[in-house]
Amino acid sequence: MAKTKVITSENVKLHYGDFEALHGINLDFAEHEITALIGPSGCGKSTYLRCLNRMNDLIPTARVEGDIRLRGQDIYAPSQDVVQLRKSVGMVFQQPNPFPFSIYENVVYGLRLAGVKDRAVLDEAVETSLQQAAIWDEVKDKLHESALSLSGGQQQRVVIGRVLAVKPEVILMDEPTSALDPISSSQIENMLLALRHDYTIILVTHNMHQASRISDKTAFFLQGRLVEAAPTKQIFLNPAEKETEDYITGRFG
Numbered sequence: 001m002a003k004t005k006v007i008t009s010e011n012v013k014l015h016y017g018d019f020e021a022l023h024g025i026n027l028d029f030a031e032h033e034i035t036a037l038i039g040p041s042g043c044g045k046s047t048y049l050r051c052l053n054r055m056n057d058l059i060p061t062a063r064v065e066g067d068i069r070l071r072g073q074d075i076y077a078p079s080q081d082v083v084q085l086r087k088s089v090g091m092v093f094q095q096p097n098p099f100p101f102s103i104y105e106n107v108v109y110g111l112r113l114a115g116v117k118d119r120a121v122l123d124e125a126v127e128t129s130l131q132q133a134a135i136w137d138e139v140k141d142k143l144h145e146s147a148l149s150l151s152g153g154q155q156q157r158v159v160i161g162r163v164l165a166v167k168p169e170v171i172l173m174d175e176p177t178s179a180l181d182p183i184s185s186s187q188i189e190n191m192l193l194a195l196r197h198d199y200t201i202i203l204v205t206h207n208m209h210q211a212s213r214i215s216d217k218t219a220f221f222l223q224g225r226l227v228e229a230a231p232t233k234q235i236f237l238n239p240a241e242k243e244t245e246d247y248i249t250g251r252f253g
């Protein structure tokens, strides 16, 4: 049976001023799958990812065309609440970006903004989110210390906990492990495999091993085009397009 699609995107084009960075992308994301977006530097992976929760709205020159839907709702409709969208479609960046607050306050940040005051509810959210982010045991005795005192890998997991606390459906990740050491990266990869049971994850990565280890589906971008998207095994073992084969075998990029 076909899996339910959480995000659909049709003919997505993006211009930065006069420059067309995306040339009409058609790509869908199924529930509870990890999709890896791969391709050489500058091919538009991050630009496309940012279209999915309207982060490009923050770039004055960026103009998006096409149709992007979250569970059938047009996310670019005038009636779309963008704050709500970014809760449903959370984002994790390459550099861990904890706020200069305690670990606890980082995790409850979105809940406090939403007006949640009940201490028991906040405590519960902190424990659950940090457990899901695979860092609870390491920080449970120092929740009120600054998140900035943690290592890069720990900070990234706290940031993921902060995203999880507002209960997103989709998590966008833009090279979330590329600034981290191999052990921290593998902790995050294992966490993503566990999170996949509850969330839909879209991951930009330059790491082919990471894409092949953890993703269900891989989409290969080249110069603003989507060359192909298919089950990860197929992309790595038997890609339909020569450009894909050349890239994954390291012939360019």
Ligand SMILES: Nc1ncnc2c1ncn2[C@@H]1O[C@H](COP(=O)(O)OP(=O)(O)OP(=O)(O)O)[C@@H](O)[C@H]1O
Residues within 6 Å of the ligand: 016, 019, 021, 039, 040, 041, 042, 043, 044, 045, 046, 047, 048, 059, 061
């Ligand atoms: N804010 C911006 N203003 C103008 N052009 C931009 C902007 N951001 C990206 N671009 C251009 O859009 C194209 C796609 O960039 P993007 O960052 O999406 O690629 P990428 O595949 O994510 O690259 P990388 O793997 O290096 O992060 C590039 O030509 C880039 O120079």
